[in-house]
Amino acid sequence: MKDSFRQQGKRKQLVETIKEKGITDEKVLAAIGKIPRHLFMDSSFEDHAYQDKAFPIAADQTISQPFTVAFQTQLLAISPGEKVLEIGTGSGYQTAVLCELGAKVYSIERQQELYRKTKRFLNELGYRPKFLSFGDGYKGLPSYKDYDKIIVTAGAPFVPKPLLSQLKIGGKMVIPVGIENQTMYLFTRKSAKEFEKKEYGEFRFVPLLEDKN
Numbered sequence: 001m002k003d004s005f006r007q008q009g010k011r012k013q014l015v016e017t018i019k020e021k022g023i024t025d026e027k028v029l030a031a032i033g034k035i036p037r038h039l040f041m042d043s044s045f046e047d048h049a050y051q052d053k054a055f056p057i058a059a060d061q062t063i064s065q066p067f068t069v070a071f072q073t074q075l076l077a078i079s080p081g082e083k084v085l086e087i088g089t090g091s092g093y094q095t096a097v098l099c100e101l102g103a104k105v106y107s108i109e110r111q112q113e114l115y116r117k118t119k120r121f122l123n124e125l126g127y128r129p130k131f132l133s134f135g136d137g138y139k140g141l142p143s144y145k146d147y148d149k150i151i152v153t154a155g156a157p158f159v160p161k162p163l164l165s166q167l168k169i170g171g172k173m174v175i176p177v178g179i180e181n182q183t184m185y186l187f188t189r190k191s192a193k194e195f196e197k198k199e200y201g202e203f204r205f206v207p208l209l210e211d212k213n
Helices: 005-020 026-034 043-048 066-076 093-100 112-125 161-165
Strands: 083-087 104-109 131-134 147-152 167-177 182-189 195-203
Touching (some): 005 026, 005 066, 026 066, 026 093, 066 093, 066 147, 066 182, 066 195, 083 093, 093 112, 104 112, 112 131, 161 167
Parallel strands (some): 083 104, 104 131
16 A cells, blocks of 8 residues: 655645644544555545545545544544544544554444445555444444543434433533534533533535444
């Protein structure tokens, strides 16, 4: 799997682009600068890999815009060793960013084709989540609950209560909510029943689908 000097140079330019858009977390910027995004895309899109745009991948899904990946990750303020649940493995690019930050990643994907392909591919690249599952993201992974952080990488029409219940007290969840366009929300669990909610503007994601099992 080739990662040329030209591609590395384009990654540096990408890092500068997302810095200009407001990403300040140096660890997140370093992860974006290290991960070969072109390898997560179909070779026909390789020339577009380091543009700050989303692009199609398998199963009618997309690899998220780098700024969006960085923005969600920065909101969560991930520390090494934290247990992070990712809803929507997709191409595995966000998963790789979380792994680079030292998170213990538990990821769930509802597209069987994508799940198989991405699980194999991440392993080939040397990114090994603690657990990668095929299943319904709305339900989360309750058997591993009490997550430090949860990241939802697809647009949800509502906030799934099972995900909130799987956060530890003090934990944070970032989720885009809406139908056509989504509003980014950050939830912080204050107690067993109390959550703080903050809003961070509009984004656009592929929809979070359910009942694919």
